[in-house]
Each structure stands twice: as structure tokens, then as C-alpha cells.
Amino acid sequence: MTTIEKKLIDYLKDAHALQQHVQGVLSELLTTAADEPDLCRRLGGYARRNRENTRAIEDRLRAHDASPSIVRDAEMLWGAIADVLKSRRNHVGRHVRDGYVAAHLQIAEAEMLRRIADRAGDAETAEVAAAVCDDAREISAAISDNWDAAVELSLRRHGVHPHR
Template identity: 65%
Template sequence: MTTIDRQLIGYLKDAHALQQHVQAALSELLTAAADEPEMCGPLGRYAERSRAHTRAVEARLRAHGSAPSLVRDAGMLFAAVVEGGLGRSRRDPVGRHMRDAYVAVHLQIAAGEMLRRVAERAGDPETAEVAAAMCDDASMMSRGLSDRWDLAVDMSLRQHGVRDVPPPPGSGK
């Protein structure tokens, strides 16, 4: 196995672990925003796409004679569970979950970009295509989350009993 092949497999394993983390972050946000269809609809669709990307990454690992890294996956899942548990114990508002999901999709973009570029250099167009799809979907989700910051703030304030909040400046509402 060449050095670039080892690098490619390492990036695939990282992408798989990150997919696990993103799914956990999305699950927390979906739970926190269960009563907001404007938030849950796009998040639910993205969660489905994220699971599909996870399966695609697993297939690419198998194509290279490898498998996901249980240690990396467990580490990412442990971090997500700890974050989620701390959020509940501190009565974290949906805003914190929104922030975590936003960060997670940007990590996904970065991991996907690195994976795509290494795959292209390794002559693996199938993996490059999987990585590009991950990046495209994560970029779209990033924009979708960005469009919902005010909704997340409203939801967070409502969780803490704040009512009759004026609309954001410049919103025309």
C-alpha cells in the first residue's frame, strides 16, 4: 500500500467518524427543535443525506480493503454524547445545539474537501465524488442553518420563558 493510499484511508476513517458526530449533533438539535417544523424539515432531510453519506464512505473503505475506525468513531460519539448530556444538564437552549450543528457541518465541509483532494491525487474518482457530495450537502445545510439563526434565538428565548420578544432589527416584521 502506498503512502497516498494510507492517507486516503485515514481521511475516509476521519470522514466516517465525523459523520457519526454530525448525526449525533443533528439528533440533539432535532430533539430540541421538535416543535418547530421550519427547523425540523430541513434538518430531517439533511440527517437522511448524512446517513447516506456514511454508507457511501463505508463502501469506499471496503473498496480499499478497510473498515471504519472503531476508536475514532467511539471518540466522536463519546464527545457528542458528553456534549449532549451536558447540554441537557445545564438546560442548554436550542441555540447551543444550533451552534454545535453549525460547527459540525463546517467540520464536515473541511473533512470532505481534504478527502476529495486526496482522493483525486490518489486516482480514486469514486471517493472524490462521495466527498464532493458530502461537501455540497454540508454547504447547503450551513446556508440553511444560517437562515435560521433568528428562529433559533426565538426558540431559545421561549425555552427560558421570554415572551413578546421584538423582531430582529431590519426584519421588517
């Protein structure tokens, strides 16, 4: 196996772990944003595509005779659980912020994976990475369109009813 193939597999494993983390963030965000049907609809679609992208990444790992990294997946899972436990008291704003950050982490990870795949001559993995990137950009825009709704939800959960 060449060095670039090893690197590609490394990036695929990282991408898989991040997909797992994002799924946890999305689950919490969907629960938090239940009062905002438009945002929930968009988040739900993104969660479905995120699961599809995760399966596609797993397929690409298998194509390279590799599998997800249990250690990386576990680290991301425990990180996500710790974040949820820390922010459980509130925090609509924190969940929305974390969703936005997670989307941008996916964009960065997918851009790197796409470029490594291109250099390794793996067009299928490059396509998967491009799909992840496109989906993450779309949900980032959806979250950006809803900052005011997130603030309103957060304030309402704390008994503050702002006057407009």
C-alpha cells in the same frame, strides 16, 4: 499500499467518524427544533443524506480493503454524548451552534478527502466527498437562515417572550 493510499484510508476513517458525530448532533438538534417545522424538514432531509453519505464512505473503505476505525468512531461518539450532557439544560442556541460547527467540520473534512482522493486517482471517493461537502454547505445555509428562530426558541424555553 502506497503512502497516498494509506493517507486516503486515514481520511476516510476520519470522515466516517465525523459522519457518526454529525448524526448525533443532528438527532439532538431535530429534537430541540421540533417547534420549527421548516428547519426540522431541512434537518431531517440532511440527516437522511448524512446516513446515505456514511454508507457511501463505508463502501469506499471496503473498496480499499479497510473498515471504519472503532476507536475514532468511539471518540466522536463519546465527545457527542459529553456535549449533549453538558448542554442538556438549555440549550437550543447551543444545539444550533453545534449543528452549524459540525456542518463546517464536515466541509473541511470533505474538502481534504476530495483532494486526497483526486491525488490518489480515486474518482469514486472524490465524488462521495463532494456530495458530503455539498450537503454540509446546504445545511449550513439552512441554519444560517434560522438564527433568529433559534434565538426565539432559546428565549421561549427560558420563559422570555421578547417583544418585536
